[in-house]
Amino acid sequence: MNIQKEKGVNYMDICLVYYESYNGTVTAEDHYIPWAISLLEEGCMSPALNMLAGLQKPYNIFEVEEYVQRTIRDLTLFVPTYEQCIAYKTYHHLVNVTYKPSQSIKEAKILIDMAFKHDDTDYLQEWIAISQLIDEFEYDNKHFQHTEEKIQKEITSIARQELDKVLEKSSQLSSHLTSYKRY
Helix, strand or coil, X not given: CCCCEECCEEHHHHHHHHHHHHCCCCCHHHHHHHHHHHHHHCCCCCHHHHHHHHCCCCCCHHHHXXXXXHHHHHCCCEECCHHHHHHHHHHHHHHHHHHCHHHXXXXXXXXXXXXXXXXXXXXXXXXXXXXXXXXXXXXXXXXXXXXXXXXHHHHHHHHHHHHHHHHHHCHHHHHCHHHCEEC
C-alpha cells in the first residue's frame, strides 16, 4: 500500500480516527488527542492543532471536534470516506497479525467482528473457520487438538492471503488520497 505523506502527515492515521468517528465510537482520549500529538511529532503546526493536543480532562467533545475540524482546515487535510477507513483498518489489523503473531488471536477477533459488521462476504469466508478454531481453543480445550502456536500460524497464513486481497481491493485508498472530501 502506498502511504502518501504531505507536510509530514501520515494520511493513514486519519483513517483509523475517522473509522471510529463514522462508527460513533471516537473519543478525545483514545483517538483525537493521540492523533493530534502524532501530527505534532511529525512536524505539523497550527494553532488549532496545538490547542487540540494540549486539551486536558474533562474533555468537552464539542470543543474537541471543533479543534479537529479547524486542524483539518489549517493543515488542508482530506477526510477519508467510510469505505476507505474500513479498507485501511482491515489492512492495519492484517499487518498486525503478520508482524505480531503473538497478537494474532486478538487481531483475528477484531477482523472477524469487522467482517460481520460490514457484511464483507468475500472476506468473511476465511474468517468463519478461524473463528471456530479460536472458539474451540478458548472454550473446548478438552477435545481440541491444536496448540496456541498452531492457531497463530493458521491465522497468520490466512492473514497473509487476505492481505494480498485487501491490498488489491483497497488500491483506491492510496490512489485517491487527494480525492477525499476536503473541509
